[in-house]
Amino acid sequence: MKRIILNIIYCLLSFLFSIGLVSWIAIPTLDQYPRLHHMIERFEYTETVLILFVWLAIWLFLIQWQVGRISTIYLYLFYSVYLFLLFTVLFTKAKNYHSLSLDPFDIFVSDKKVILEALLNVIYFIPLGALYGLKANKLEFVTISLLTILGIETIQYVFYIGTFAISDIYLNFTGCMIGYFVCRWMIPRFKVI
Template sequence: YLVYSVYFFLLFVVLFTKAHRYQAISWDWLDFTRDGSRGWIEAVLNVVYFIPLGSLYGFRAKPAEFVFLALVTITGVETIQYVFYVGTFALSDILLNFLGCSIGYLLLKRVYPIFKE
């Protein structure tokens, strides 16, 4: 519980406190490729930030439930960023965050049975 509490706190800080009074929408799925190395670093971080969330969903959710929960959560985060002027609603972020969740989910499904035995 402590690890995930710290994770959610840090995720909140990263997602909702990095921009001040900024609001935009990006419909480009690959906008991170146009921003040079900074864009790629941000893309990798968008994947890494959501790996723990995917592993958390992996404890209980079946694959179809995982896809639904992950997409609703990520779309909700992007919407909150847009509505409260703390970031961009970006389809590329949804794609990258979902990729991170999927990695976490698949890792848990592979590794957890080994540790359980």
């Protein structure tokens, strides 16, 4: 009975968190980009699907946390959707946009949109850091994370689909570090099935 009540609490908390993350941070930030705004408008259930994905991902993780086992199938499914969404956000948000920002402090302004985008830049990369944390030691993690992030920023700049920004590099790396250290902290708790 205790486990059922705990799963219901996990379900409700995950759902509330997913609504907050998607409705108050992700969608308002993504709507700033005309191309993503058009994609979101074209599929009227975008927000609902994102809320459901985040809710299920967190809730299923918490259930697995409770029993101390994590399913490989869960990881495959989660990372398949996550990497698709990450690719979509990083490489389809702008068409013919080419910018370079070498100011590491460009996020330290009192503009709500800039702050939300900075927060989302951290959140986006937490799962990627956790993925790297499954097998990489600290040196490998730093190398792989920085090369991935530099690659993403370079692709955005070279192919005219975004901005190469120093602030994005350290925000993305911060997200990766959070994911890596959370994963390394949790690994002893889980048995992979």
